[in-house]
Amino acid sequence: MASKPFWESKRLEQMTVQEWESLCDGCGLCCLIRFEDEETEEIIPTRVSCRLFDANLCRCSDYANRKKTVPDCIKLTPHNIDDLIWMPKSCAYRRLHEGRPLADWHPLISGDPETVHTAGVSIRGQVISETSLADPEDALDFAAWDLLEERGKD
Secondary structure, three states, X not given: OOOOOHHHHOXXXXXXXXXXXXXXXXXXXXXXXXXXXXXXXXXXXXXXEOOOEEOOOOEEOOHHHHHHHOOOOOOOOOOOHHHOOOOOOOOHHHHHHOOOOOOOOOHHHHOOOOHHHHOOOOOOOOOEEHHHOOOHHHHHHHEOHHHHOOOOOO
């Protein structure tokens, strides 16, 4: 009898660092610049990525040192998922936290890191870097409300 994969047999807080990191599907959605409307507390996503985001690989270019370069980069943990309401519904961490399975396009299911891109879940080829903006507030000109919707297929 085959044992269940770790993401089906462990709670998020029980996972090793390697298991936790392997849950990242490489969509890049968490690397987008967002604004919060102070009056409504609504999160406004943009199509502007963090300066460390590698748009070709759909990954952070300096993940190990990201907090040094981008102090407000949020480190996702099993304990802060509920507070990060802007996380996409497609995110593996959010899915597992909510008791949902990984999507069929997730690399741990498909065995292929490209399936997140071919399924249309990632932001590969859809963003500009914040380094290309004259003023950080210009990112609001690239608001992307469609990014709040469910992306990809289950």
